[in-house]
Amino acid sequence: MGNVGLGLTLAALLTGLMTGCAAEKADSDGATGATGASATTTAKVAKRGGSVGASGSACELPVTFDIAEFWKAKGVDAEEASAATGDLADLADAFLRQGPVTMACEVDAKPAGKIGFLRVWTGEPGDTDARAVLEDFVAAEQGASGARYSTVKAGDIAGTEVAYVTTSELLEETKQEHAFAVATSEGPVVLHLGGMDTAEHEAMLPAYELAKSTLHTTTG
Numbered sequence: 329m330g331n332v333g334l335g336l337t338l339a340a341l342l343t344g345l346m347t348g349c350a351a352e353k354a355d356s357d358g359a360t361g362a363t364g365a366s367a368t369t370t371a372k373v374a375k376r377g378g379s380v381g382a383s384g385s386a387c388e389l390p391v392t393f394d395i396a397e398f399w400k401a402k403g404v405d406a407e408e409a410s411a412a413t414g415d416l417a418d419l420a421d422a423f424l425r426q427g428p429v430t431m432a433c434e435v436d437a438k439p440a441g442k443i444g445f446l447r448v449w450t451g452e453p454g455d456t457d458a459r460a461v462l463e464d465f466v467a468a469e470q471g472a473s474g475a476r477y478s479t480v481k482a483g484d485i486a487g488t489e490v491a492y493v494t495t496s497e498l499l500e501e502t503k504q505e506h507a508f509a510v511a512t513s514e515g516p517v518v519l520h521l522g523g524m525d526t527a528e529h530e531a532m533l534p535a536y537e538l539a540k541s542t543l544h545t546t547t548g
Contacts, residue, residue: 374534387433390514394542396535398440406430427468444523451516458509459488461516471495483543485510513547
């Protein structure tokens, strides 16, 4: 792809990501702010709408998991974004990389009437365990605090989960976040659930629980 085509593709990708991030952080009437991190408070699981991760799916990953009904998955080509130069490269790094992992897939809740994403991040193979990867992931997120870690069963894999909050200085509000990480032979995988605010985040937790409970590795 030529420089013009790459620039247009990357600009479109980053515009979508920036729009999604802005929507997650936008204020809304009746929003509920979180005052501290807490573990997942509900075991309710969303109705299955499909799956991602396998070859030929919207996102090919080291793991597979089910996504909630009406949620829409889209692969993120970080390698193409990395080929950009100048300001586009800086934007790509800011939006597509967090700590030791790179965004590989995002599952959009908007078709289901909610505002937020379940995003999948992947890392390079190595000896680092899931807990260490998750700690670095949270440490790299601006405004993160109150992290509480626990060992969880993610489908057929033992993993680590974290509940924490992020505080936006611009919006002067705090909201809940959840993520879990697993280690695979192809590298670590982090699934992160955000949301426009804490109320929206909590409404999307059943989709997060569905992903966590149905996760399987696609490698030996």
